[in-house]
Amino acid sequence: MNLKELSSLLGLSQTTVSRALNGYPEVSEKTRARVVKAAQAHAYSPNTRAQGLATGHSKCIGHVISVSDSAEMVNPIFGDFMAGAGETYAAHGYDMMVTRVGAQDEADTYLSLKARGAVDGVVVHAPRRNDSRLALLDKIDLPYVVHGRSTGIKRPYTWLDVNNTRAFSEATSYLASLGHRRIALINGPETMDFAIRRRSGYESSLRFAGLPIDPALMSTGEMTEGYGHAQANAMLDMDNPPTAFLAASIICAAGIRRALDERGLRPGKDVSIATFDDCLSYFGNGGDQPVFTAWQSSVRLAGAAVAQMLIDRIQAPNAPHINELWEAEFVAGTSTGPAPDHSKD
């Protein structure tokens, strides 16, 4: 069923039927009702491609997911972010297109998306420092919103980020205030802007507390469970091991916890763990009784909000850029406690 058939069926012109369905005022309410009813009865939905061709926009939003070829790692927050964004898109009649790409072909992918008119805008995921994608997107005039920020980019752009610096600064101070003097940072990949900010928050709090900054207590890598486990193991083997860990994600934290368990160390007693928590739907932090002491911020809500910002941006491309900085919320869990007293050792 297409427009032509439907309109001849109704004895109306295509123009009138189209206007009736799209809510234009120059069609009487009587005929509009008639048209709408017939459209429903015949399950008519305008052909997306034809509509796009005619209007010049695709009502589709692109998400380019860079999969590092080395690690072949899919960011675990991906699913929840998409779920949040998808909700917003559905509410506004937008489709969502996902493109998986290796790091090399990143630029080409955006160019192609633009040249082919496949999307009206894109969400930039996992921004790096001085991320070259932003200049590219500005140049080719493809609307975008950044989930995160890119330090070093001076031109304004629209972004939504969590205050990672603050969260990791608070977390470090919190652990220091519990008496911990050897606090390890199990960070995400420090090619990512958020990881850089997290480290800087961590370091500034260490300095503020008068604690040394020890590179041996800092690690960077893909945020897998195995990574958390391996790093914790390596650090706990040190002569002067950390008494507290600060993890980049709850999945890392789980790995750290496993390392403790294997050694018979009690989390929150012998060794503390604090973590950032993205509120992943399949890996909750224990609900009523949080397991991990955490700074949390829902990536799902972020997805919904970023999607909304992008839709707004597409509809008003010349509006001033909006920036949202969300504060992570502190939850006290059982994974942290006072630094163990070694005076009796």
Next chain:
Amino acid sequence: MNLKELSSLLGLSQTTVSRALNGYPEVSEKTRARVVKAAQAHAYSPNTRAQGLATGHSKCIGHVISVSDSAEMVNPIFGDFMAGAGETYAAHGYDMMVTRVGAQDEADTYLSLKARGAVDGVVVHAPRRNDSRLALLDKIDLPYVVHGRSTGIKRPYTWLDVNNTRAFSEATSYLASLGHRRIALINGPETMDFAIRRRSGYESSLRFAGLPIDPALMSTGEMTEGYGHAQANAMLDMDNPPTAFLAASIICAAGIRRALDERGLRPGKDVSIATFDDCLSYFGNGGDQPVFTAWQSSVRLAGAAVAQMLIDRIQAPNAPHINELWEAEFVAGTSTGPAPDHSKD
């Protein structure tokens, strides 16, 4: 840059340019080379929508993700499956469209996808028993491939599944052979076909081993870490607790493990854990030294294979239906061991 501009720039007709780029034989190699070079120089890519309108297919594949409104749960395998599928799509010039939908609007979403001509085919995720989507898709003639199977559907359809029955039967036998007589099943949602099969594999091996089937040792639910933890805790509180757990996913297994750790029970010594493992990129099973004894099958590879099957199906809609049943691979971890000897209790 569009076809018209490019062709007038070259002093050729649109026809010739189009044919040259699409590899038709009736254009001389000399002009073809000229056209290809110019296209590259001007970064010309045919407009997706126009191309789609003209050819009648969208070169786009749909993934409809049902998010149960109650649980608001995003399946954690989603990201890895997409990464695998995305690779295949990219190689064949297909785009990937993702639609998030609540359980109610599922049927409408497929109808709309079809009516709008938005996709050439869809992947059916998480099939249920007697899944009504298959009949719907057959009726509206939208090509599809099922990731999993749907018990009760008699008409042939194309699917790729893991032999869940076998895997869980083997796992149960394995645990029984270690002397476990109280083996708990921490299953996924038993509205899902795969979970039903897993249970039946589990039960058949219990029967075969002459062990009783105790509903108190079986649970069903969304496969979160918290779920695994809660179920394990509840069961370990029983008068006659299980000595082994069989988990539906490595994430559940992590939760079970946490429950053991909290109680000072040693995995593989006091209580065993076996699990199914989807080989999630962010939650590996320890690499060289597997943590969990597991039956594993890469969901990423499944994604790539399903995508390929769907593309084939779209290109040859009348070809016979293909079914692939993959066997899960056994890996021995440290999480299982002989049932503890209670004779000295």
Next chain:
DNA sequence: CAAAGTTGTCAAAGCGCTTTGGAATGTCGT
């Protein structure tokens, strides 16, 4: 050397929609 293929190219139609610029019809003031 005319008739019959080949080869390389093109003009134009068509995909299903939106939108422009009329054109009918009806209503109203005078």
Next chain:
DNA sequence: ACGACATTCCAAAGCGCTTTGACAACTTTG
């Protein structure tokens, strides 16, 4: 009763591509 003005509808153009059918310009054949 007549022009003015809304109101309601429509024919046709156009979005950027593919594809059909035709046509020159060459080759080859008898």
